[in-house]
Amino acid sequence: MALPLHAQQNTDATHWVSDELTTYVRSGPTDGYRIVGTLTSGEPVSVLETSGDYTRVRNTEGNTVWVLSGELQEEPSARQQLPVLERQVAELEEELGGINETWEERVSAMTETLEVREQRIAELEASNRQLDSEADQSRQTIRQLQARLDTQEEDLLIRYFMYGGGVAGAGLLVGLIIPHLPRKKRKRDRWF
Numbered sequence: 001m002a003l004p005l006h007a008q009q010n011t012d013a014t015h016w017v018s019d020e021l022t023t024y025v026r027s028g029p030t031d032g033y034r035i036v037g038t039l040t041s042g043e044p045v046s047v048l049e050t051s052g053d054y055t056r057v058r059n060t061e062g063n064t065v066w067v068l069s070g071e072l073q074e075e076p077s078a079r080q081q082l083p084v085l086e087r088q089v090a091e092l093e094e095e096l097g098g099i100n101e102t103w104e105e106r107v108s109a110m111t112e113t114l115e116v117r118e119q120r121i122a123e124l125e126a127s128n129r130q131l132d133s134e135a136d137q138s139r140q141t142i143r144q145l146q147a148r149l150d151t152q153e154e155d156l157l158i159r160y161f162m163y164g165g166g167v168a169g170a171g172l173l174v175g176l177i178i179p180h181l182p183r184k185k186r187k188r189d190r191w192f
Contacts, residue, residue: 013047015057015072025065029054036065042080045072 023041026033029051039045045057045067054066075081 014044015047015055015074023067023071025067026054027066029056029066033066037063039065039067042076042078044076044080047072 023039024035025037025039027036039059043059045059048056048058048064050056050069051066053069055069055072056064056066057072058064
């Protein structure tokens with residue numbers, strides 16, 4: 001039974017046989033053609049043309065066969081991708097290990113820095129408390145000295161008033177007594 005084939009030419013694009021099933025290939029583009037073999041799951045093939053539900057492909061050995069179009073996929077098979085993905089996983093694990101080490105080093109450095117800063121803060125707070133205590137003592141000493149100074153100023157003023165009053169009183173007394181003292185009379189030697 002010969003069926004007219006309407007074949008579409010396709011560029012020589014690489015496709016892969018699906019990983020999900022065993023793929024039987026035929027000698028023509030319909031179920032009426034006989035099965036001539038199988039393609040290994042994940043095997044890369046080159047698409048030559050498409051007709052209905054079938055696509056004519058060439059495998060890596062150079063054989064040209066027809067396979068159901070639904071059994072082809074455009075991405076590489078899992079078997080093909082597995083080594084690449086395993087290599088990427090290994091690289092990422094190595095990078096992650098490096099990141100973990102780097103992170104642990106950073107955390108350790110930050111912890112040490114934090115401890116040093118906390119110790120420095122504690123020292124500064126202790127120093128600040130000591131300086132506050134010394135400042136309070138200095139203020140008390142200043143108040144005591146100011147009180148003594150004020151008292152000494154008052155004592156000094158009282159002394160000056162007493163000395164001044166004593167001098168004034170003595171002057172007054174002398175001023176009152178001297179006029180009443182007897183005087184020696186002078187001899188009068190007159191030449192003329």
